[in-house]
Amino acid sequence: xxxxxxxxxxGFLCTWCSYTGADLAGTSRMKIPPTxxxxxxxxxxxxxxxxVLKAYLRGADGIMMMGCHPGDCHYQKGNYNxxxxxxxxQSIFKTLGLDEDRISLWWVSASEAPRYAQVTNxxxxxxxxxxxxxxxxxxxx
Amino acid sequence: xPKALKINKSVDEGIKxxxxxxxxxxKIKGVFTLKKMNDEGAVSYSLITDLxxxxxxxxxxxxxxxxxxxxxxxxxxxxxxxxxxxxxxRPCELRAFVELVKRVQGSLENILLxxxxxxxVYTLKSLNNGNLAKQLPQYWEAVKKAEIDPDIRVxxxxxxxFIPHLADMTVAAVGKKxxxxxxxxxxxxxxxxxxxxxxxxxxxxxxxETADTEKLKKLRVEQKEKLFxxxxxxxxxxxxxxxxFAACLGCHACSHACPICFCTLCDFDxxxxxxxxxxxxxxxxxxxxxxxxxxxxxxxxxxxxxMAVSCISCGxxxxxxxxxxxxxxxxxxxxxxxxxxxxxxxxxxVEEAVPSGTYxxxxxxxxxxx
Numbered sequence: 001x002x003x004x005x006x007x008x009x010x011g012f013l014c015t016w017c018s019y020t021g022a023d024l025a026g027t028s029r030m031k032i033p034p035t036x037x038x039x040x041x042x043x044x045x046x047x048x049x050x051x052v053l054k055a056y057l058r059g060a061d062g063i064m065m066m067g068c069h070p071g072d073c074h075y076q077k078g079n080y081n082x083x084x085x086x087x088x089x090q091s092i093f094k095t096l097g098l099d100e101d102r103i104s105l106w107w108v109s110a111s112e113a114p115r116y117a118q119v120t121n122x123x124x125x126x127x128x129x130x131x132x133x134x135x136x137x138x139x140x141x
Numbered sequence: 142x143p144k145a146l147k148i149n150k151s152v153d154e155g156i157k158x159x160x161x162x163x164x165x166x167x168k169i170k171g172v173f174t175l176k177k178m179n180d181e182g183a184v185s186y187s188l189i190t191d192l193x194x195x196x197x198x199x200x201x202x203x204x205x206x207x208x209x210x211x212x213x214x215x216x217x218x219x220x221x222x223x224x225x226x227x228x229x230x231r232p233c234e235l236r237a238f239v240e241l242v243k244r245v246q247g248s249l250e251n252i253l254l255x256x257x258x259x260x261x262v263y264t265l266k267s268l269n270n271g272n273l274a275k276q277l278p279q280y281w282e283a284v285k286k287a288e289i290d291p292d293i294r295v296x297x298x299x300x301x302x303f304i305p306h307l308a309d310m311t312v313a314a315v316g317k318k319x320x321x322x323x324x325x326x327x328x329x330x331x332x333x334x335x336x337x338x339x340x341x342x343x344x345x346x347x348x349x350e351t352a353d354t355e356k357l358k359k360l361r362v363e364q365k366e367k368l369f370x371x372x373x374x375x376x377x378x379x380x381x382x383x384x385x386f387a388a389c390l391g392c393h394a395c396s397h398a399c400p401i402c403f404c405t406l407c408d409f410d411x412x413x414x415x416x417x418x419x420x421x422x423x424x425x426x427x428x429x430x431x432x433x434x435x436x437x438x439x440x441x442x443x444x445x446x447x448m449a450v451s452c453i454s455c456g457x458x459x460x461x462x463x464x465x466x467x468x469x470x471x472x473x474x475x476x477x478x479x480x481x482x483x484x485x486x487x488x489x490x491v492e493e494a495v496p497s498g499t500y501x502x503x504x505x506x507x508x509x510x511x
Binding site for chain 2: 071091
């Protein structure tokens with residue numbers, strides 16, 4: 001496949017669950033799409049909406065926020081905060097008619113390597129269908 | 142039915158008489174209110190302790206030079222004010238103040254909150270258009286009839302929260318045909334009643350919400366729906382959003398005027414959002430051009446994630462925008478949808494937590510589980 005046509009997805013993974021899960025998927029030799037660029041954060045609660053916005057405005061085709069399942073957060077409540085921020089971000093995007101589908105949140109635990117492989121593949125496929133982020137061509141932001 | 146005070150003077154004089162009484166009887170040390178600054182109609186929020194200076198006060202003047210919530214927070218920031226102060230402010234300013242108190246940026250203690258059923262305010266630009274002498278009677282005529290003055294701020298025209306939530310006293314203005322001769326001040330709380338003890342005027346009972354306020358509310362809701370419909374038709378989509386903010390200078394006046402934007406060091410003024418020479422180079426290497434100064438869209442979207450959920454739709458941001466971007470319309474629209482999603486009304490209750498700083502375990506259970 002032409003490298004230019006591959007979607008570019010930024011993933012923010014919490015270090016305790018999702019990053020470990022991703023690691024396990026790798027060591028288990030599961031097929032993971034080459035489209036996702038992982039940024040490790042200490043907790044999904046650390047994902048400032050501004051990170052997501054910046055990635056989106058700089059032309060990322062998709063953004064995946066990942067964290068521990070509700071109730072399993074290493075810091076007790078970080079993922080609950082992340083969930084609210086995600087919902088608020090989605091609401092803002094919907095109201096303004098921006099591409100809210102390019103931003104997603106997933107709970108992936110440290111043992112859920114198959115789930116990690118599945119959601120990244122699915123999301124990557126979905127973004128491929130959607131085409132590239134129109135903001136990538138937009139110069140004057 | 143709440144108790145009320147009826148003073149047989151015009152509303153402007155009546156409220157001043159009450160303030161004078163409060164100062165004279167040492168119930169309060171001073172008043173925080175609008176004061177005339179010159180004969181052309183310029184006003185400024187002022188703290189007044191001197192009775193002579195109080196004569197120059199214009200508490201109900203339909204201008205908002207700065208959102209009073211922001212100023213009240215500034216002088217009750219560290220602790221409650223040492224001396225008791227009465228503050229006359231509009232419902233949206235009161236809501237802004239409550240939002241700031243929730244964010245530990247002020248204290249409600251020792252402040253007697255006097256508000257009014259609000260007919261809106263004019264844009265600050267109309268101070269210079271020379272029409273003021275003509276406009277003011279038109280404004281009060283509209284207030285008496287419980288109608289919308291077409292010249293008030295866009296956000297005021299579509300504001301349905303013109304009845305204050307948490308005021309101790311409320312000056313009844315909307316729909317009061319006789320405001321030139323009588324001033325009705327509702328006492329909404331025990332604190333309000335205590336302060337009004339032995340005050341001039343006669344005690345009556347009066348409803349806060351009347352047929353007239355209902356009528357105005359209906360008109361305002363209609364305007365709001367129209368405003369939102371227009372926005373949803375024309376302002377939606379990436380292209381439209383960029384177009385709306387195309388003229389933005391990046392002066393950040395909207396955030397400086399915003400009562401909810403309280404951060405001493407704004408993220409967008411900080412080093413983290415500063416463009417280093419190398420950032421220009423790296424962005425230019427990917428794109429064929431770059432807006433300078435960059436990052437205006439990021440600023441507006443980012444500010445939205447920070448404060449839109451608490452947006453009280455006062456309209457200061459649109460008013461101070463030097464290039465007339467309808468900032469307040471966009472933020473009101475986004476704020477409204479956020480507030481619906483999170484079931485939140487800014488400034489309704491001091492005890493209610495700010496939505497961006499709290500969560501419920503059981504909410505949005507479907508998110509992230511697909």
